Amino acid sequence: MEFKELDPRLSRALSKLNFHKPTPVQVKAIPLALSGKDILARARTGSGKTAAYCLPIIQKILNAKEAKSSTDSAKIRSIILVPTRELAEQVTRHINSFIVYCSKEVRVVNIANTIPVHLQKSILAESPDIVVTTPSRALANFEAQNLDVRTTLESLVIDEADLVLSYGYEEDVQKILTYLPKIFQCYLMSATLTKDIDRLKHLLLRNPVILTLHEENEVNQLTQYCVRCSEIDKFLLIYVILKLRLIKGKCIIFVNDIDRCYRLKLFLEQFSIKACVLNSELPLNSRYHIVQEFNKGIYDYIVATDEDDLKADLDTEDEMSDDGESLKDEAQEGSSSKVKFTLPDKQQNTKSNIPKKDNEYGVSRGIDFINVAAVINFDFPTSARSYTHRIGRTARAVHKGMSLSFVVPKEFVGMHKNVACSTAKHDEEVYQRVEKRQSMIGATLKPYSFDMKQVEGFRYRTEDALRAVTRAAIREARLKDIKLEILNSEKLKSHFEDNPNDLKILRHDTTIHPARVQQHMKHVPSYLMPKIATPVAVGTDVGHIPFRKTSSNNRRPSKRTYGAKKRKDDPLKSFNFNGSSVKNSGRSKRQVLG
Numbered sequence: 001m002e003f004k005e006l007d008p009r010l011s012r013a014l015s016k017l018n019f020h021k022p023t024p025v026q027v028k029a030i031p032l033a034l035s036g037k038d039i040l041a042r043a044r045t046g047s048g049k050t051a052a053y054c055l056p057i058i059q060k061i062l063n064a065k066e067a068k069s070s071t072d073s074a075k076i077r078s079i080i081l082v083p084t085r086e087l088a089e090q091v092t093r094h095i096n097s098f099i100v101y102c103s104k105e106v107r108v109v110n111i112a113n114t115i116p117v118h119l120q121k122s123i124l125a126e127s128p129d130i131v132v133t134t135p136s137r138a139l140a141n142f143e144a145q146n147l148d149v150r151t152t153l154e155s156l157v158i159d160e161a162d163l164v165l166s167y168g169y170e171e172d173v174q175k176i177l178t179y180l181p182k183i184f185q186c187y188l189m190s191a192t193l194t195k196d197i198d199r200l201k202h203l204l205l206r207n208p209v210i211l212t213l214h215e216e217n218e219v220n221q222l223t224q225y226c227v228r229c230s231e232i233d234k235f236l237l238i239y240v241i242l243k244l245r246l247i248k249g250k251c252i253i254f255v256n257d258i259d260r261c262y263r264l265k266l267f268l269e270q271f272s273i274k275a276c277v278l279n280s281e282l283p284l285n286s287r288y289h290i291v292q293e294f295n296k297g298i299y300d301y302i303v304a305t306d307e308d309d310l311k312a313d314l315d316t317e318d319e320m321s322d323d324g325e326s327l328k329d330e331a332q333e334g335s336s337s338k339v340k341f342t343l344p345d346k347q348q349n350t351k352s353n354i355p356k357k358d359n360e361y362g363v364s365r366g367i368d369f370i371n372v373a374a375v376i377n378f379d380f381p382t383s384a385r386s387y388t389h390r391i392g393r394t395a396r397a398v399h400k401g402m403s404l405s406f407v408v409p410k411e412f413v414g415m416h417k418n419v420a421c422s423t424a425k426h427d428e429e430v431y432q433r434v435e436k437r438q439s440m441i442g443a444t445l446k447p448y449s450f451d452m453k454q455v456e457g458f459r460y461r462t463e464d465a466l467r468a469v470t471r472a473a474i475r476e477a478r479l480k481d482i483k484l485e486i487l488n489s490e491k492l493k494s495h496f497e498d499n500p501n502d503l504k505i506l507r508h509d510t511t512i513h514p515a516r517v518q519q520h521m522k523h524v525p526s527y528l529m530p531k532i533a534t535p536v537a538v539g540t541d542v543g544h545i546p547f548r549k550t551s552s553n554n555r556r557p558s559k560r561t562y563g564a565k566k567r568k569d570d571p572l573k574s575f576n577f578n579g580s581s582v583k584n585s586g587r588s589k590r591q592v593l594g
Contacts, residue, residue, distance in 0.1 A: 003055075005034045007062050009101040010055060017097060023048035024213050030056055033187065038208040040188045040201055044392055047213070050094050053080075053157050053187045058098055060154065061106050061129050074127040075152040081135050081173070083163040085284055086291070088112035091159065092132045106130070112137050114284055121146040135164060135172040142179040150181050156204070157187040162385070165196040177203070191392060192385050222395035223402040224438065225448040226431070230412040231419050234378060235267060236462045237406070240455055241376075242273050242301065243524060247402070249373025250294065252393050253303045256379040256423050261305045262477045263419075263469055264378060268301070270465035272522040275301040282481060295370040302369075303378075306386060369393050377405035379421050384433040404448065407431050419466060454530030461521060468518065 003011075003022075014020075022030070025043040032039055033056035043049055057078045064077070082088045092110040099106045108130040111120050117140045124131070124146045131138075131147070141147040158164055164173065186204045190197060193212070201208060229237060241247055255261050258279045268275050276290050276299045294302045372394040381387045387405075394401030408424040435445055 003030055005031065006055065006059055007102070009062075010058060010098060013098050013100050016100070019051070023052075025049055025211065026052045026055075028211050028213065029053070032209050033057075033185075034059060036185060038186045038205040039211065040197075040205060040208045041211040041213070042190055042193050043211070043213045044191055044388075049159070049189045050091060051098075053159070053189060054091070054095050054098055057130065057155050057157070058095070058102075058106055062102060064154075065105055076124070076127055076129065076131055076147070076149050077152060078130045078155040078157070079138065079149065079153065080130065080132045080157040080159060081138060081164065081176075082112070082132065082159045083134065083167050083169070085112045085114075085134060086287060087160065088132050088134060089288065095130060095132070108132065111141060117141060117144050117146065127152075135169040135176060139172045139176055142176060147179070150179065153181055153184050155185045155187070156180065157189065158200070158204075159189045161188045161190040161200060162192050162194050162197055163190075163389075165194070165200065170196065170200075173200070174203075192388060194385075221400050222391060222443070223400075224391065224443060224445045225402065225404045226407055226445045227404065227448045227450070228407050228409050230415055231408060231421065231424060232416045232462070232466075234406045234408075235264075235419060235466060236455065236459055237450060238264070238376070238378060239268075239271060239273075239462055239465075240450075240458055241404075242268065243271050244529075247374045247376075247404075250297070250300050250369075250371060251302075251374045251376055252369060252372055252390075253301060253376045253378050254306050254381070254390050255303060256306060256382065256421055258305055258478070259474055260379065260421060261303050262474045264303050266469045266473055266477055267465050268303075269517060270468055270521050271461075272517075273301065274299060275303050277303050277481070279305040281478065286481075291369070306381065306390065371399065372396070373401060375401070375403045377403065379423060380405055380407050380427045380430060381434075382423055382426065382430060384430065384437045387430075387434045388437070405431075405445070451530065457528045457530075464518070465521060 006014075023043075024047070025041055026048050029039055029041055029052040033053065039053075041049060041052065043052075057080075061077055080091060082091060088110050089112075092108055095108045096103075099108070107126075107128040109123055109128040110132045111123065112133045117137075120141060121144070124141065133141075138147070158173070164170075186206075186208075188197065188201060188205065188208075227237065238253070242251075253264065253275075255264060258281055261277050261279050265275050265277050276294065278287060278290050282290070290302070293299055375391050375394045377387070377390060381390055391403040394403065407427045408421075410425070410428055413425045413427075414420060431445075438445060
């Protein structure tokens with residue numbers, strides 16, 4: 001990646017990271033940012049937005065420190081606000097990789113972690129150049145007087161700005177502005193544009209440059225498919241797809257609540273399909289660890305919840321098209337275009353022994369999942385915007401990917417109450433909006449057709465596995481994750497050293513068995529193997545594709561001599577009862593018939 005304005009140390013770091021060719025958003029944003037312009041950039045997830053604002057910020061800090069004395073260099077110059085703690089960790093990691101050759105000149109800290117605010121005062125007192133945080137944690141530090149940038153702030157970044165607002169941070173952002181100077185350079189980065197972003201633009205930006213970018217081959221990189229089926233068929237098809245490896249590579253499987261997250265994980269375990277879970281109930285360090293294991297290839301499948309979208313109403317009047325204009329045709333639908341979603345009852349009535357969910361959790365955006373081959377929307381998202389963010393986890397940068405979404409038609413909603421999802425009744429309505437939004441950028445959702453006659457043989461195994469995944473099993477699986485986290489917690493290590501009886505009680509507590517695993521389900525019998533290896537798109541004729549090649553040399557050569565009598569398949573037919581004797585046998589009738 002070559003920009004004449006960048007310091008040689010930054011260029012060297014980029015070469016080390018194998019960043020040789022800038023993305024479209026980087027080509028346009030970096031020169032404008034270096035010239036001091038405020039920027040509002042709309043670009044898809046994975047398009048390189050992080051480097052587009054980090055590199056100009058670092059370069060400006062290096063320029064300022066070279067121009068001024070070292071005594072004047074220690075001050076907080078930039079604040080980067082992100083919606084989730086995971087994204088804060090990721091941005092900090094990216095910045096550290098960019099400043100590897102100038103780490104003495106530029107310092108960055110992440111205060112979005114779980115360290116108490118009063119303990120962060122000493123960290124901020126050292127005046128790091130860049131502070132990465134979430135809006136709520138930034139406001140807490142401003143109010144505690146740990147953070148003072150009224151005379152030092154040069155740059156403010158709000159990354160994933162629309163998600164920051166949808167997480168309920170709008171009030172926090174407005175309060176943060178009262179602690180900032182009147183003049184500073186501002187960057188708003190987002191994958192979508194909404195009317196809320198438009199209001200934020202007028203509040204923060206001065207004569208901004210608006211970049212609305214689509215990569216040339218963005219649509220070609222991602223292939224989108226849709227399957228219409230009942231709730232129970234979703235489990236049947238996910239079993240067939242993963243067990244027969246119809247999708248090769250790593251997959252993220254999205255569901256809409258935490259119970260379904262564990263239900264699907266336990267269901268897949270019945271067939272020895274290894275998967276990990278990621279949800280807002282897990283502690284922050286556990287989420288980091290799970291993402292790292294997934295990226296390293298320890299797990300090929302990750303079942304992730306996207307339940308935060310359930311808290312917001314779907315209001316298409318607030319949704320914006322890619323050129324920044326409102327979707328007038330949807331806005332004219334009036335109140336019928338507003339679909340309200342509520343959390344399932346079992347999510348609302350969470351028991352006290354289940355920990356409180358992290359409000360700053362986010363998985364559909366921000367987290368850097370590496371080499372994701374496919375995204376499977378096991379539960380269809382609750383908004384077109386959420387769909388865009390989910391499929392953005394694959395087909396990133398120059399890599400290709402695919403998405404497969406299950407949509408439950410209205411006539412199938414509620415047919416199978418034991419496996420039903422509360423948001424399925426809105427699938428058809430949201431699908432229409434998704435289809436409209438994708439058509440605006442030249443993308444289409446292709447229907448996928450499975451030969452259900454060949455898949456039908458797997459149904460009894462699916463139903464058998466679902467019977468093993470009871471509500472009690474789901475509850476115990478959730479508790480098991482919590483128990484493991486407590487045992488492995490560094491924070492509780494000293495407590496257990498001082499109170500060994502607590503650790504003993506915890507270790508010798510009731511053994512948790514999340515679900516009975518039926519060993520016979522591990523392998524797929526040959527008689528169940530379908531004739532066609534992969535499901536095909538409607539209208540595509542791929543011919544007959546056998547799963548296994550037959551060979552005439554598979555059997556051992558016969559040792560029989562020419563003309564010898566061939567043994568019959570059924571050994572019972574070789575017995576011929578005649579009176580009190582049995583042909584070809586010296587044993588009595590009583591001995592044979594037992």
